[in-house]
Amino acid sequence: MKRFTICTPLFLILAITGFHCxxxxxxxxxxxxxxxxxxxxxxxxxxxxxxxxxxxxxxKTMNEVVGMAEVSLEKKQPEGTLGNFMVDAFLTMxxxxxxxPVDVAFVNFGxxxxxxxxxxxxxxxxxxxxxxxxxxxxxxKIKGSxxxxxxxxVAERGGWPMAGLTMQIKNKKAVNxxxxxxxxxxxxTYTIANSDFIANGGDNADMLRGIPQISSGYLMxxxxxxxxxxxxxxxxxxxxxxxxxxxxxx
Numbered sequence: 622m623k624r625f626t627i628c629t630p631l632f633l634i635l636a637i638t639g640f641h642c643x644x645x646x647x648x649x650x651x652x653x654x655x656x657x658x659x660x661x662x663x664x665x666x667x668x669x670x671x672x673x674x675x676x677x678x679x680x681k682t683m684n685e686v687v688g689m690a691e692v693s694l695e696k697k698q699p700e701g702t703l704g705n706f707m708v709d710a711f712l713t714m715x716x717x718x719x720x721x722p723v724d725v726a727f728v729n730f731g732x733x734x735x736x737x738x739x740x741x742x743x744x745x746x747x748x749x750x751x752x753x754x755x756x757x758x759x760x761x762k763i764k765g766s767x768x769x770x771x772x773x774x775v776a777e778r779g780g781w782p783m784a785g786l787t788m789q790i791k792n793k794k795a796v797n798x799x800x801x802x803x804x805x806x807x808x809x810t811y812t813i814a815n816s817d818f819i820a821n822g823g824d825n826a827d828m829l830r831g832i833p834q835i836s837s838g839y840l841m842x843x844x845x846x847x848x849x850x851x852x853x854x855x856x857x858x859x860x861x862x863x864x865x866x867x868x869x870x871x
Contacts, residue, residue, distance in 0.1 A: 704782025
């Protein structure tokens, strides 16, 4: 018995099923207008009353003084006092929060959102300005060979704030790297504290992608505030100095 296969033309199938083309639209013109929000603008009294409790609560929180800066701290490369203060905070609080030895802490230079922390009272709001994003302080255990790749990226970018190590930058590479007073060992394993942004490959730190992370959701901003309060409880003010942590090789 012979079998026959009936081939129905595609156009006939489309016609039978009622296939039709949907039109697509594309904007031909875009207009916008800027509005400046100023105190001179008329206020909606009902909205002012509605928002007043929230504004009072936010202002109370943001205006809380958490510490005192002895001198103005500056954001600079390859090393700056503001960066040194921040990574010292991250190293101290990571060790405390995760209850484990941490070798090195760092922050990417672009993650510091203020160029200066002025001398005087430091409020919670000022720390929010310093680190407005909800980046998490976490730790990773990495091989020295991978750490070298990261430090070469740091060198290529002109230097990031570092605590727990010293290094020099030569031809955009990290050289003379010392961790805890000892030369970096490519075969050793180091525990580093950094942000979830960098740990997930941000700022071209692709070498950290896929490396297990230990995280409790502890915000870097909270680490700074907790560190300042810790200093205050010890009778200390906010301070930092240049220590040749990251330098350019001659």
